Amino acid sequence: MINLFHFVLILTLIVVVISVAKIKDLLSAVILFAVYNLIMSLLWQQMRAPDVAITEAALGAGVTTVLLVAAISKTGRLEK
Amino acid sequence: MKFRDTIVSIITRFMLPFITLFGLYLIVHVHLSPGGGFSGGTVVGAGFVLLSLTYGISMQERKFSHRTSTLIESGGALIYIILGISAFIYGQPFLSNLPIFPAGTPGRLFSGGFIALLNIAIGVKVASTIVALFDSLGGEDLH
Numbered sequence: 001m002i003n004l005f006h007f008v009l010i011l012t013l014i015v016v017v018i019s020v021a022k023i024k025d026l027l028s029a030v031i032l033f034a035v036y037n038l039i040m041s042l043l044w045q046q047m048r049a050p051d052v053a054i055t056e057a058a059l060g061a062g063v064t065t066v067l068l069v070a071a072i073s074k075t076g077r078l079e080k
Numbered sequence: 081m082k083f084r085d086t087i088v089s090i091i092t093r094f095m096l097p098f099i100t101l102f103g104l105y106l107i108v109h110v111h112l113s114p115g116g117g118f119s120g121g122t123v124v125g126a127g128f129v130l131l132s133l134t135y136g137i138s139m140q141e142r143k144f145s146h147r148t149s150t151l152i153e154s155g156g157a158l159i160y161i162i163l164g165i166s167a168f169i170y171g172q173p174f175l176s177n178l179p180i181f182p183a184g185t186p187g188r189l190f191s192g193g194f195i196a197l198l199n200i201a202i203g204v205k206v207a208s209t210i211v212a213l214f215d216s217l218g219g220e221d222l223h
Contacts, residue, residue, distance in 0.1 A: 050114035054106065058122040063210055066129055070217050 006046060013039045024079050030068045037061040092134040099127040107203035111192035117202025124203065125210030132214065146215045149208040156205025163198055 013036065020032045037060030044053035106120030128144055167176040177183075177193035184191030 051116065051119070054115055054119040055122065058119055058126060062126045063122060063129065066126075066133070066214065067217060070214070074217075 006043075009039055009043055009046070013043070025077065026072050026079060027069070027077055030065060030072065033068070034061045034065045037064070089134055092130055096127055096131060099130070100124055103127065103203070103207070107199055108196055109189065110199040111195045112187065112189070117199035118206055120199075121203035121206025122210060125207040128207070128211045129214050132211075137215070144208075144211060146212065149212045149215065153205055153208040153212055156201045156203075156208065159201040160198060160205075163194060163201065 016032055016036045016039065020029050020036060023029050023032065037056055041053045041057040041061065044050075044056055100123075103120045103123035106115030106123060107117055108120075110116045110120075164175040167174060167178060170176075170178060172178075175198075181193040181197075182190075183193060189196075
């Protein structure tokens with residue numbers, strides 16, 4: 001039972017995940033990772049797991065992004 | 081670097097009470113609605129991280145210093161364990177509900193025994209963990 005909304009979400013998710021793995025710029029990778037967490041949160045909500053969706057949105061898209069950006073600003077931006 | 085953007089600081093000042101209130105709502109209504117100690121604590125901690133990113137670490141240090149956050153972090157776990165062990169007084173297993181906490185009517189806020197108290201302990205611990213994590217990762221020269 002898959003409708004158009006779920007299809008678009010899953011397709012975007014796959015594209016974003018592959019770009020996170022492939023991209024060289026680490027700051028862009030972190031931002032794409034936040035996008036991945038946001039789409040994943042919407043998918044959790046569509047799968048009727050609002051509890052996991054709230055945690056994913058707060059922890060994945062919020063705190064993880066801030067911590068990874070802090071780590072990048074301490075080290076280097078480009079992958080060696 | 082002293083970065084002070086007008087839009088960001090005003091939006092932060094406007095949004096921070098609502099972010100904290102939503103986090104407290106998630107923590108306290110754990111037995112009624114989605115959410116819980118972990119998610120609500122994360123939202124409250126993210127609010128403090130937003131404060132420290134916008135106004136600098138000195139503002140956050142005045143509200144919620146690193147020493148306080150580490151003390152509260154240990155205190156949350158201690159409160160959880162003490163509440164769990166206190167069931168031993170009545171000869172019940174670990175984390176059993178005590179008779180002194182009434183069950184209440186289902187659907188109201190004051191129901192479900194001490195689940196809300198346990199989740200307040202978890203939420204306090206998670207929120208201060210996130211603040212301490214951000215501080216120790218180098219929040220002092222990030223803004």
